[in-house]
Amino acid sequence: MDKVAVISDIHGNLTALEAVLADIKRRGIETIYCLGDLAGKGPQGAAVIDRCRQVCTAVVRGNWDEMMGSSEEHPALRWHQAQLGRERIDYLCGLDNVIDLWLSGRPIRLYHASAESVFVRVYPDSDPATHLGMFANTDFTGTAVPAPTVVGYGDIHSAYVLSLYQHQKTLFNVGSVGNPLDEPLATYAILEGVRDSRAAAPFAVQLVRLPYDIEGEIAIATDMQMPELEPYAKELRTAVYRGRQ
Numbered sequence: 001m002d003k004v005a006v007i008s009d010i011h012g013n014l015t016a017l018e019a020v021l022a023d024i025k026r027r028g029i030e031t032i033y034c035l036g037d038l039a040g041k042g043p044q045g046a047a048v049i050d051r052c053r054q055v056c057t058a059v060v061r062g063n064w065d066e067m068m069g070s071s072e073e074h075p076a077l078r079w080h081q082a083q084l085g086r087e088r089i090d091y092l093c094g095l096d097n098v099i100d101l102w103l104s105g106r107p108i109r110l111y112h113a114s115a116e117s118v119f120v121r122v123y124p125d126s127d128p129a130t131h132l133g134m135f136a137n138t139d140f141t142g143t144a145v146p147a148p149t150v151v152g153y154g155d156i157h158s159a160y161v162l163s164l165y166q167h168q169k170t171l172f173n174v175g176s177v178g179n180p181l182d183e184p185l186a187t188y189a190i191l192e193g194v195r196d197s198r199a200a201a202p203f204a205v206q207l208v209r210l211p212y213d214i215e216g217e218i219a220i221a222t223d224m225q226m227p228e229l230e231p232y233a234k235e236l237r238t239a240v241y242r243g244r245q
């Protein structure tokens with residue numbers, strides 16, 4: 001059996017990323033896919049991007065990655081853009097939309113948020129038609145390969161695995177490495193199956209949650225005088241979204 005790690009939504013939290021990479025290494029997994037949102041929110045976006053370029057087999061673009069290319073006048077955005085520099089911003093904006101692969105006879109698709117765009121958000125309690133739409137071939141996903149029967153995504157910072165009732169499809173969210181909003185633990189997914197195989201064989205999706213040095217990460221953000229530090233620290237400690245009413 002081959003194992004593949006899928007990470008997402010690191011958001012400049014290098015402390016959490018290193019904890020996850022160490023866990024992946026301990027398990028002997030060599031293939032890592034990243035589903036976007038490498039920078040923004042947390043302090044060390046540049047180092048996170050450099051590390052991901054070093055260790056990931058493929059990386060797709062998230063909504064924050066696209067926002068990093070924005071010319072909007074917003075002080076926090078400007079701070080993060082200055083940390084990254086032009087070359088890294090161009091890298092983020094030029095990332096692909098999707099990753100397609102086969103495991104144990106299943107066509108699998110990985111992307112940031114939805115089959116429509118990096119900005120359309122889908123939740124575990126979205127309606128069944130919305131969940132089914134995640135498996136469609138669209139202008140965004142391309143139509144060169146068959147529509148997937150397994151889809152993994154990031155974006156909502158909240159991990160789950162859902163088998164679509166009567167559709168023989170599996171939808172999963174890998175959670176967030178650096179800014180989890182379900183439990184205050186660095187989260188990622190492991191897929192297990194026979195790589196590049198069109199033949200049916202055992203297949204598994206596993207969610208992994210890791211403790212990491214949250215206070216150490218907040219201390220780094222504090223030292224760097226990162227903007228919007230307080231909501232960042234609160235999210236890391238409580239896993240409650242700053243925008244929640």
Ligand SMILES: [Mn+2]
Pocket residue numbers: 009037062064155156157
């Ligand atoms: Mn995100």
